């Protein structure tokens with residue numbers, strides 16, 4: 001059988017996208033997800049996304065990491081919005097469902113603005129932090145980030161007993177300026193550093209923005225630039241969190257499965 005697919009990337013976080021409005025893709029077939037994401041034997045991607053119909057939303061995004069596990073994906077959601085516009089499902093604004101609940105998004109100035117779920121707060125872990133932005137994220141500030149051993153240190157925190165059994169994504173941050181931070185992320189489910197992680201840079205922006213007392217943070221990643229805007233209430237909860245950045249189609253094709 002031949003499967004039609006599209007390949008998207010959002011600041012270098014790359015995804016196999018499948019128009020599954022007919023619900024033909026067997027989402028229990030994790031071997032198929034893994035083989036499609038394989039960079040040697042398949043299409044190659046950090047994750048795979050199914051776009052499905054939903055009675056109450058413009059569409060439903062079903063996201064898988066490259067290893068077949070599931071969580072919320074910020075860059076993947078921005079790509080899903082761009083893909084849904086390409087398919088003609090949406091125009092400028094959308095309301096869609098993801099694993100962590102409903103989201104809104106706007107296509108504006110060639111970028112995708114994604115409304116993230118509310119965040120209950122930041123947990124301090126010594127001089128490091130934990131934030132759940134739909135996916136779990138550990139945050140560590142480092143010096144000389146471009147030379148930092150992200151794979152080794154990220155893997156060590158990801159498998160730390162304190163995060164067992166679910167594990168966590170791990171983000172390393174360095175301040176570039178009072179309103180800009182460089183972020184590198186080790187991603188659970190990819191089990192490697194990715195060029196960018198949307199839920200990760202959102203977590204990073206909430207920590208950095210709180211420290212600097214600002215509510216608009218610019219982010220640089222190895223894969224490009226993003227920004228995050230948010231509001232914080234007196235109880236330390238975050239709302240109106242917008243992740244903003246590019247999402248582009250790279251190629252499309254058919255693969256035998």
Ligand SMILES: N[C@@H](CCC[C@H](N)C(=O)O)C(=O)O
Pocket residue numbers: 013065069070071072073074075076135136169187188189190194196197198199200
């Ligand atoms: N790349 C994603 C995050 C995907 C989920 C993560 N790997 C996890 O399993 O928690 C993003 O852009 O948010």
